[in-house]
Amino acid sequence: MIEYRNVSKNYGERQIVKNLNFTIEDGQFAVLIGPSGCGKTTTLKMLNRLIQSDGGEILLDGKNVNEINAEQLRQHIGYVIQQIGLFPNMTVEQNITVVPRLLKWDKARCAERVRELLALVDMDYDTYAKKYPNELSGGQQQRIGVLRALAAEPPVILMDEPFGALDPITRDSLQDEVKSLQKRLKKTIIFVTHDMNEAIKMADVILFMSDGELLQQASPEEMLRAPANDIVREFMGKHVAQGVSGQDNIPCGEIMRKNVAKVSSSWRTLECVQMMSSREIDSLVVVDENDRYLGVVTIEGIKAHGKPGMEVTKLLETTVPTVYTDTLAKEAFGTLDSTRARYLIVLDKNERPVGIITRTSMSKALAYMVWGGDAV
Amino acid sequence: MTHFFETYGLMLGKAILVHLAYVLTSVAAATVVALVLGVLLSRVPAIARWMMPVISISQTIPGIVFIGILYLYLGMEPITAFTALAIYAVFPILKNTYAGLLGVEEKYKEAARGCGMSPRQILFKIELPLAMPTIFAGIRMSTVYTVSWAVLTAMIGLGGLGEFVYRGVSTNNSTLTITGAIPAAIMAIALGALVDWIQKKITPRGLQEVKS
Ligand SMILES: Nc1ncnc2c1ncn2[C@@H]1O[C@H](COP(=O)(O)OP(=O)(O)OP(=O)(O)O)[C@@H](O)[C@H]1O
Numbered sequence: 081m082i083e084y085r086n087v088s089k090n091y092g093e094r095q096i097v098k099n100l101n102f103t104i105e106d107g108q109f110a111v112l113i114g115p116s117g118c119g120k121t122t123t124l125k126m127l128n129r130l131i132q133s134d135g136g137e138i139l140l141d142g143k144n145v146n147e148i149n150a151e152q153l154r155q156h157i158g159y160v161i162q163q164i165g166l167f168p169n170m171t172v173e174q175n176i177t178v179v180p181r182l183l184k185w186d187k188a189r190c191a192e193r194v195r196e197l198l199a200l201v202d203m204d205y206d207t208y209a210k211k212y213p214n215e216l217s218g219g220q221q222q223r224i225g226v227l228r229a230l231a232a233e234p235p236v237i238l239m240d241e242p243f244g245a246l247d248p249i250t251r252d253s254l255q256d257e258v259k260s261l262q263k264r265l266k267k268t269i270i271f272v273t274h275d276m277n278e279a280i281k282m283a284d285v286i287l288f289m290s291d292g293e294l295l296q297q298a299s300p301e302e303m304l305r306a307p308a309n310d311i312v313r314e315f316m317g318k319h320v321a322q323g324v325s326g327q328d329n330i331p332c333g334e335i336m337r338k339n340v341a342k343v344s345s346s347w348r349t350l351e352c353v354q355m356m357s358s359r360e361i362d363s364l365v366v367v368d369e370n371d372r373y374l375g376v377v378t379i380e381g382i383k384a385h386g387k388p389g390m391e392v393t394k395l396l397e398t399t400v401p402t403v404y405t406d407t408l409a410k411e412a413f414g415t416l417d418s419t420r421a422r423y424l425i426v427l428d429k430n431e432r433p434v435g436i437i438t439r440t441s442m443s444k445a446l447a448y449m450v451w452g453g454d455a456v
Numbered sequence: 457m458t459h460f461f462e463t464y465g466l467m468l469g470k471a472i473l474v475h476l477a478y479v480l481t482s483v484a485a486a487t488v489v490a491l492v493l494g495v496l497l498s499r500v501p502a503i504a505r506w507m508m509p510v511i512s513i514s515q516t517i518p519g520i521v522f523i524g525i526l527y528l529y530l531g532m533e534p535i536t537a538f539t540a541l542a543i544y545a546v547f548p549i550l551k552n553t554y555a556g557l558l559g560v561e562e563k564y565k566e567a568a569r570g571c572g573m574s575p576r577q578i579l580f581k582i583e584l585p586l587a588m589p590t591i592f593a594g595i596r597m598s599t600v601y602t603v604s605w606a607v608l609t610a611m612i613g614l615g616g617l618g619e620f621v622y623r624g625v626s627t628n629n630s631t632l633t634i635t636g637a638i639p640a641a642i643m644a645i646a647l648g649a650l651v652d653w654i655q656k657k658i659t660p661r662g663l664q665e666v667k668s
């Protein structure tokens with residue numbers, strides 16, 4: 081359990097963090113959100129003492145962190161930064177085992193741990209272990225950054241805008257991966273972001289900060305339903321809309337739209353409604369923990385049978401036709417026509433939804449044939 | 457020609473060895489001193505801010521003046537030449553060590569602290585390895601310079617290839633001058649290449665130029 085009691089931090093005359101009080105339970109995914117410069121990073125770094133607090137106390141499982149040796153403390157708290165910060169002079173394997181080696185784990189145990197961890201993110205040991213960071217893509221680098229934080233099995237992990245530098249598609253899949261890792265490994269995570277979509281997607285509990293103060297601590301559901309004040313309301317409205325439009329219309333492949341509005345089966349109705357309204361869509365694709373297709377949930381379905389806070393799995397519909405990435409577009413268009421469905425879901429060979437084809441995709445595909453690439 | 461080598465062959469061989477010995481010992485000693493100083497200076501930026509310019513300026517004192525002064529104190533011993541050369545060789549390595557350490561991006565240091573490394577571990581596992589290419593550039597520069605500076609040792613009668621150069625110049629014998637100059641030039645190139653080779657050997661792939 082993590083407890084902040086009257087924690088404050090000053091730089092000169094300026095009070096950057098003001099009497100912060102909150103508690104994060106074990107196994108919770110807590111997201112710290114708020115406008116730029118509101119003190120999120122400062123709040124986070126006071127926990128692993130990269131920044132020294134000036135007042136109050138921070139308790140980790142009941143122990144004041146200031147009474148723990150700073151280096152030992154940090155070895156037992158995972159830490160992921162936005163700039164990734166993999167050590168360029170070390171291989172993937174060496175990077176992952178930095179903390180285990182500081183803790184004097186023996187070679188065999190380190191090696192085994194690396195295999196285990198790479199498997200968690202579907203990266204092949206033989207292909208990647210001996211590579212250097214500059215030989216990996218940005219997304220792969222940050223996966224390793226996350227694994228480095230997980231390596232010594234710390235119960236608590238701090239992440240400061242870990243996906244801020246990644247492109248939207250990579251960010252999306254890393255969010256899914258980290259969320260499912262956190263659930264599986266039962267870690268307590270404090271995650272800083274200023275993207276409300278990311279917060280809603282990842283958080284068990286959101287802590288909204290503004291100007292060094294905690295304005296609201298609530299589940300995503302509750303924060304959407306009952307924002308504590310106008311600052312929170314405005315920030316959420318603005319950011320939900322912005323973040324999504326940035327991800328819209330990323331053209332990939334010839335006709336399929338790649339940004340499937342996916343939600344995990346643990347989502348509840350209000351979160352879904354919020355996501356639909358922000359994306360101006362009327363249905364969402366539901367996937368299981370392995371990202372496999374389960375069905376869709378529609379606004380009509382929620383209106384007809386849903387209650388606030390109900391799990392979406394109770395409202396699943398499985399009538400939408402599905403095709404595979406290697407299905408011919410002609411066939412897909414045929415299916416669209418004959419079934420009178422409004423769209424099709426495209427699955428990859430692992431049954432993961434990777435795109436949708438709508439009637440608009442059809443007209444765009446036609447335009448593409450007539451006018452060439454730019455029209456799509 | 458054969459006659460020339462009969463007369464000077466042995467002397468040339470010895471001069472090359474002496475020259476090489478001066479260069480290698482002084483650069484080696486300078487590397488150690490410069491690394492230690494560079495690390496210390498990088499820990500106290502407040503002092504380094506005025507130290508580094510002073511060091512840069514003193515580097516421009518002509519070598520001959522310096523050797524002369526040392527000669528007065530230490531006498532005509534090989535230690536005089538060695539000391540003078542080593543002090544000169546320190547500058548480029550020190551400057552590059554300092555610059556290299558300062559150039560290590562904050563994100564790596566922050567990540568290292570976040571992993572729970574001590575300042576000492578951060579220095580040895582992160583900062584020095586990342587500064588290595590810059591430090592090696594300094595060592596290379598020092599080595600090449602020292603080969604030519606070592607020519608000056610002959611001026612105080614301490615041998616090396618400079619002996620040929622000076623005798624050649626003073627007796628107007630250009631063959632002699634060239635006999636000293638060419639091995640010195642070759643030595644500079646060869647030692648430079650040696651430093652490059654060592655660097656390539658010990659630099660991990662992750663720090664070398666990315667081939668794309
Ligand atoms: N070392 C410092 N000295 C003085 N002021 C600082 C220092 N570090 C941070 N600040 C100030 O403290 C405030 C909070 O900084 P912090 O980095 O915690 O914000 P943040 O919420 O993480 O912002 P962002 O979203 O931009 O990362 C900012 O106004 C910043 O300018």
Ligand SMILES: [Mg+2]
Binds near residue numbers: 120121122240
């Ligand atoms: Mg920040």
